[in-house]
Amino acid sequence: MQLQVLNSEAADIDIxxxxxDMAIAYQKKVFNKHWQGFGREMVQAEIDENRQYKILVDGVVACVFAVTFNDxxxxxxxxxxxxxxxRIVTHPEFRGYAFVKEIIKWAxxxxxxxxxxxxxxxxxxDNKKLLEYYTGCGFDYVGLVTMDRTNGLPKHYEGISLSLFEIAL
Structure with missing residues (x-):
């Protein structure tokens, strides 16, 4: 198996x-909250700024994620x-490949x-399953924040509480 982490390209935006869309459908099945969509302009800007990534397994897109340097x-x-x-999203056919751990190595x-x-x-x-998964991958839980201001963030951030995780290098 060959695994590669590469920058996404403009041609990848529909993928x-x-x-x-797959992630939102899955979130609706397993949790009481879900993403509410993202603007194409935001994702295109991430691609243009080399902040949108894909993980290929034997040449097939298996996972996507984005990064930023200010939050x-x-x-x-x-x-x-x-x-x-x-926004880490794994294609259902590739669940179990531990991509979060691969992303951590890359990061x-x-x-x-x-x-x-x-x-x-x-x-x-309140997503206990993900909280446990992220700490199991090596992240430290470092606190909770309740979102007051969300200008510029996707809609699902409005009025929610978030758990924060970090790995100190």
Missing amino acids: IFGFY PLIWGVRDQDAIYIH KDYAMKKGLKFIRMDTWA
Whole structure:
């Protein structure tokens, strides 16, 4: 099996949105909250800025994720020296491949090259299954934040509480 983490390209945008649609359908089945869609402009900007990624398994897109380097609305005064991972979606045919651990390996290498001190992510505060999964992957739970201001964030962030996770490098 050959696994590659590559930047997504403009031609991948429909694949990315297909993954988001699959994720939303799955979230509706297993949890009481779900993503409420994303703007194509936002995803296109991530692609243009080399912040949207895909994981290929033997040449097939198996997972997508995005990163950012600033997340002030979520992380507040701690928003510094980090790579923030968002919207990890695994194709159902590739569940069980531990892509979060692969993303962590990739992010550690990326962060070290860029002089960053943390890998960070967030999820809904009441999603116990994901909270346990992320800590099992090596993230430390570092707190809870309730979203007051969400300008510029996707709609599903409005009025929610998030659990925050980080790996210190």
